[in-house]
Amino acid sequence: MSDLRELYQETIFDHYRRPRNCHAVPGANHCAEGYNPLCGDRITLYLCIEDGVVKDVGFEGAGCAIATASASLMTEALKGRTEAEVEALFERFHAMATAPADRPVSNEGLGKLAVLAGVREFPARIKCATLAWHTLHAALRDERGTVSTE
Amino acid sequence: MNLLEPVGIPDAQTVMAWRRDFPILRESVHGQPLVYLDNAATTQKPASVIAAEQAYYEHDNANVHRGVHLLSQRATDAYEGARARIARFIHAAGEQEIVYTRGTTEAINLVAQSFARPRLQPGDEVLITAMEHHSNIVPWQLVCAQTGAVLKVVPIDDDGALDVDAYERMLGASTRIVALAHASNALGTVNPVARLIELAHARGVPVLIDGAQAIAHLPVDVSTLDCDFYAFSGHKVYGPTGIGALYAKAALLEAMPPWQGGGDMIRAVTFEKTEYNVIPWRFEAGTPNIAGAIGLAAALDYVSAIGLEVAQRHEADLLAYADDALRAHPHVRMIGTAKEKLGIVSFVMDNAHAHDIGTILDQCGVAVRTGHHCAMPVMARYGVPATVRASFALYNTRADVDALLDGLARVQEMFPL
Numbered sequence: 033m034s035d036l037r038e039l040y041q042e043t044i045f046d047h048y049r050r051p052r053n054c055h056a057v058p059g060a061n062h063c064a065e066g067y068n069p070l071c072g073d074r075i076t077l078y079l080c081i082e083d084g085v086v087k088d089v090g091f092e093g094a095g096c097a098i099a100t101a102s103a104s105l106m107t108e109a110l111k112g113r114t115e116a117e118v119e120a121l122f123e124r125f126h127a128m129a130t131a132p133a134d135r136p137v138s139n140e141g142l143g144k145l146a147v148l149a150g151v152r153e154f155p156a157r158i159k160c161a162t163l164a165w166h167t168l169h170a171a172l173r174d175e176r177g178t179v180s181t182e
Numbered sequence: 183m184n185l186l187e188p189v190g191i192p193d194a195q196t197v198m199a200w201r202r203d204f205p206i207l208r209e210s211v212h213g214q215p216l217v218y219l220d221n222a223a224t225t226q227k228p229a230s231v232i233a234a235e236q237a238y239y240e241h242d243n244a245n246v247h248r249g250v251h252l253l254s255q256r257a258t259d260a261y262e263g264a265r266a267r268i269a270r271f272i273h274a275a276g277e278q279e280i281v282y283t284r285g286t287t288e289a290i291n292l293v294a295q296s297f298a299r300p301r302l303q304p305g306d307e308v309l310i311t312a313m314e315h316h317s318n319i320v321p322w323q324l325v326c327a328q329t330g331a332v333l334k335v336v337p338i339d340d341d342g343a344l345d346v347d348a349y350e351r352m353l354g355a356s357t358r359i360v361a362l363a364h365a366s367n368a369l370g371t372v373n374p375v376a377r378l379i380e381l382a383h384a385r386g387v388p389v390l391i392d393g394a395q396a397i398a399h400l401p402v403d404v405s406t407l408d409c410d411f412y413a414f415s416g417h418k419v420y421g422p423t424g425i426g427a428l429y430a431k432a433a434l435l436e437a438m439p440p441w442q443g444g445g446d447m448i449r450a451v452t453f454e455k456t457e458y459n460v461i462p463w464r465f466e467a468g469t470p471n472i473a474g475a476i477g478l479a480a481a482l483d484y485v486s487a488i489g490l491e492v493a494q495r496h497e498a499d500l501l502a503y504a505d506d507a508l509r510a511h512p513h514v515r516m517i518g519t520a521k522e523k524l525g526i527v528s529f530v531m532d533n534a535h536a537h538d539i540g541t542i543l544d545q546c547g548v549a550v551r552t553g554h555h556c557a558m559p560v561m562a563r564y565g566v567p568a569t570v571r572a573s574f575a576l577y578n579t580r581a582d583v584d585a586l587l588d589g590l591a592r593v594q595e596m597f598p599l
């Protein structure tokens with residue numbers, strides 16, 4: 033049962049109950065939709081990037097606690113970052129969330145995002161945590177259609 | 183069933199004996215005893231089914247309809263014997279009316295491609311219902327795209343019951359086939375299939391029944407129902423995965439072209455002309471799932487020995503018990519409250535998303551399904567992205583329902599409102 037507390041940390045509850053940047057962004061120049069068909073999580077991500085820097089970011093959607101908190105934490109982490117920094121953060125987050133549960137993992141440079149490391153113990157929930165990030169990738173590449181975690 | 187002999191709810195000892203037939207129920211998950219409530223997805227297998235498959239591989243394994251050697255004969259006898267067992271189980275007129283498939287999905291695709299496709303013209307209609315599983319939607323969408331036919335969907339009411347008046351109105355001069363679930367996997371609703379078939383036949387429209395959910399929980403008599411096609415999967419009736427059956431009236435099968443070509447479905451092949459085999463083998467190209475068929479027959483023997491009516495009463499008792507408790511729960515909203523239901527409870531909870539509930543229940547040892555249950559239009563109908571679904575089988579007990587309720591209490595603790 034202690035594993036559940038590892039997964040559902042206070043920060044996650046906080047961002048689930050009061051998601052930050054949970055709105056469309058006026059003047060967004062990048063946008064993508066993400067969908068996790070396993071649990072029905074859906075998000076739309078809006079990015080405003082000027083001179084290669086994330087000026088504003090927001091999301092809308094319905095999802096489980098992990099997906100919602102992950103999207104909220106991600107939007108907080110992205111503001112003010114360059115596209116190259118965003119890409120590096122994606123890689124670090126992805127590596128943390130998908131690393132084998134029995135191996136130590138580096139939280140370096142992840143800040144608050146490290147609270148999501150608990151998903152490694154719950155393979156069925158990793159996609160909930162990575163949905164927002166895959167959607168971010170699609171938005172940056174301006175891919176059309178809905179990104180799926182499947 | 184002898185109608186003079188009252189069949190009550192089986193006692194606790196009887197159910198405990200059934201439980202012992204299922205080795206997997208001795209498993210623990212996350213340090214908790216397994217409480218398996220995901221039976222609408224797949225049922226567990228009794229030892230007799232596992233033993234039947236193993237015995238086949240240890241003693242009889244050979245290809246069927248091929249060799250003159252003894253093992254091939256034994257394999258063929260067991261495989262064809264299983265077909266006869268299936269025919270008896272659903273009261274088909276003969277075993278030539280049973281086509282082996284990989285499951286319900288393949289059976290429906292077979293009917294869509296071999297029966298419906300040659301008959302459909304642009305503007306013709308295929309009639310399904312709003313409670314169908316994706317496997318009884320998508321094959322029809324494919325055939326509609328191929329032929330220009332139109333898919334029509336009969337609505338359901340807020341309880342999840344079919345709108346029979348709308349069904350009757352929608353059965354029109356252009357309707358070429360009706361395809362509907364005997365029972366809904368997402369809502370548990372049992373459709374009044376006898377009446378629905380009668381209404382369709384009155385207009386000369388053939389009917390396919392998707393029996394995936396019903397087969398383990400309701401007695402099925404295709405002769406009395408007079409359905410034209412009945413599709414089901416072995417794994418939902420305590421049998422193996424990868425094997426199922428299509429029942430079809432012999433006269434319809436006779437008139438249907440093959441849908442896959444290969445070995446076993448032919449009589450004689452030259453490069454100029456191929457003569458096809460007779461029914462049902464015409465529809466069974468390639469080496470089949472022999473062990474699966476044998477395992478399925480063992481599963482049907484198993485449930486027949488218990489008696490589906492007896493199991494049905496036990497499951498109805500579990501449903502009533504779970505339904506009462508969940509309806510009394512202040513933060514639970516039931517999805518699917520039709521009068522006629524199988525042992526399926528589908529619900530959402532104010533405290534948390536279905537997926538979070540599923541994770542917490544799993545940690546408590548309780549296996550449920552969370553998500554859209556391959557019935558996304560049903561989820562859309564109720565305006566929910568996903569539900570939690572607990573579905574019962576004959577080996578479940580009230581203690582299993584209590585474990586589910588304890589798990590929901592844990593959800594409330596973790597996700598206080």
